[in-house]
Amino acid sequence: MDFKKYYDEVYDIAKDIYMHPELGYKEYRTKDIVEKYIKKYLHNIDVQSFAKTGLKFTLPTKEKKPFKMAFVVELDAVYAPTHFHADKDTGAAHNCGHYSQIGIGLALFRALIEENIYQNFDFSISFVFVPAEEFLDLDYREQLRKNNEIVYFGGKPEAMRLGIFDEFDFAMATHAMGGDFKERTIEINSDLAGFLYKKYHFTGKAAHAGFSPFTGINAYSISTLFNVGIGLMRQQLDEKEMVRLNPIIMESDMGTNVIPNSITIGTDVRTQTVEYMKDIVKRVDDVAKGSAMSLQGQVNIETQMGYLPFLQNRYLSSFVMDTFNSYEKIPSIRNENPISAAGDIGDLSFMMPCLQVGYSGFAGTIHGDDFIENDPEFIFSIFPEFLLEVLKNMDGKIDKNELYHRDYREYEKLINDILK
Known part of the structure; x- marks a missing residue:
């Protein structure tokens, strides 16, 4: 099958969306x-x-299929005002x-319906374009x-x-790969971290810094002690869990x-x-409480769920x-390289088995100021063609015993247990 006939239109759409980025739950132009x-x-x-x-939407079929697959695409952009193609407003x-991802999804959709191959698959195919994967713009x-209007900040948990x-x-989902690659490369089995979002409100007592500093309690000093404690605690962290902590003044x-x-x-x-997340959060909370106590201050702790590990x-x-x-x-594949980046596909993977295939074809740093594609033919033509071959390979081979399904109530219970 020749995906080149879809390339020009799909690439034009992708470039248009690249030049008109929208943050999560605001992707109205992209959706249209x-x-x-x-x-x-x-x-x-x-x-x-x-x-x-x-x-x-679901591709129409003539008969009911034994299995149902969702092809998941993310719509939103990152808040990065210094990026060379950032929206000025x-x-x-x-x-x-x-x-x-959007261009890849559209190319795959087009090939499936024009060639009508999917009608013979033993699984139906739905496309789900989800908003708000990036955990940002939190005030909005x-x-x-x-x-x-929503309950969850992430688009997949909300869906x-x-x-x-x-x-x-x-x-099935896809995602761009960060880094420079000498040859066209895909990636599988790159597990992602889960994360919680913490706020520590340290309070002390104001006083004149020159006349009577000894009557005050320095909240900034408490936060400094907290940062020192976090730094010293890192020696006690299990390396295989790839723990990441990034305390900032908010x-x-x-x-x-x-x-x-x-x-x-x-x-x-x-x-x-998840289990190690619970353990580390308790330890970090203890560092905050101890820091406040040691200087006679107070701390109020807020915890917000981010995403589950993937x-x-x-x-x-x-x-x-x-x-x-x-x-x-495609000459190269990466396998079994976990990273500490996170995504709400981790939450979806609690509900059902999920696969995310990475793809190269970019220059610059992912989430950096210079990120852009440098191999559009691979991204928007060759890689979608490869994904179609994967679907063909799946046809007739899906073992129901390898699948699982949990409902939303089980997911909600897990999140509530984590936040206790």
Whole structure:
């Protein structure tokens, strides 16, 4: 099958979206572009909207299939105002490559419907374009939550809450790979960390810094002690969990002539497993409490769930490896390289088996100021063709005993248990 005939239109759409990035739950222009393209080639398709800017549709089949697959695409951009193609008004930039996921998804969609190959598969295929994968713009999302427009900051957990994924047996996704590669490369089994978001509000007592500093309690000093404690604690962290902590000053109002009486430190806490996440969070909380106690101050702690760890499904990945071994257009594959980046596909993988295939073809630093594709032919033509071959390889071979399904209530219970 020649994917080159889809390339020009798909690449034009991807470039347009790259140049017009939108933050999560605000991807209205992007959503409209995707929906128009879908309906251009499937006129009577029923496209379901969800979570403000999400889209879902199922390729029509003549008969019911034994399995149902979701092909998941992310719509949103990153807040990166110094990126060389950032939106001047919003600071949004597509330096995580989600725009390329959209192009890949559209190319695959087009090939599936024009060649009609999917009709013979023993699984149906739905496309789910989800908003708000990036965990940012939190004040806006908090306002949406207060207005009862969303519950979760992440688009996939929100879609799970709304029942968007209830029908599926497994899911496939893709993601851009950061780094420079000498040859065209894909990646499988790159597990992702999960994370919690913490805020530590340290309070002390204001006093004149020159006349009577001894009557005050320095909240900034408490936060400094907290940072020292975190630094010394790192020696006790299990290396295989790839723990990441990044404490930053979020709120302060300090002057040189006043002992500061309040400061807020925020950090994410990243680990590879949920159980270790719970353990580390307790330890970090203890460091905060001890720091405040040692200088007679106070600390108020806020905890917010980020995303669950993503353990890639090795069974589904085996189909990618089998396809790679017989596919000549991609010379290199990376395997079993866990990282401490996170994504809400971890939450979706709690519900069902998920596979995420990485792809090269970019220059610059992912989430950096110079990120852009440098091999569009690979991204928007060769790689979608490869994904179609993976789907062909899956046909007739899915073992139901290798699949699992949990419902939203089980997910909600897990999140509540973590936040206790």
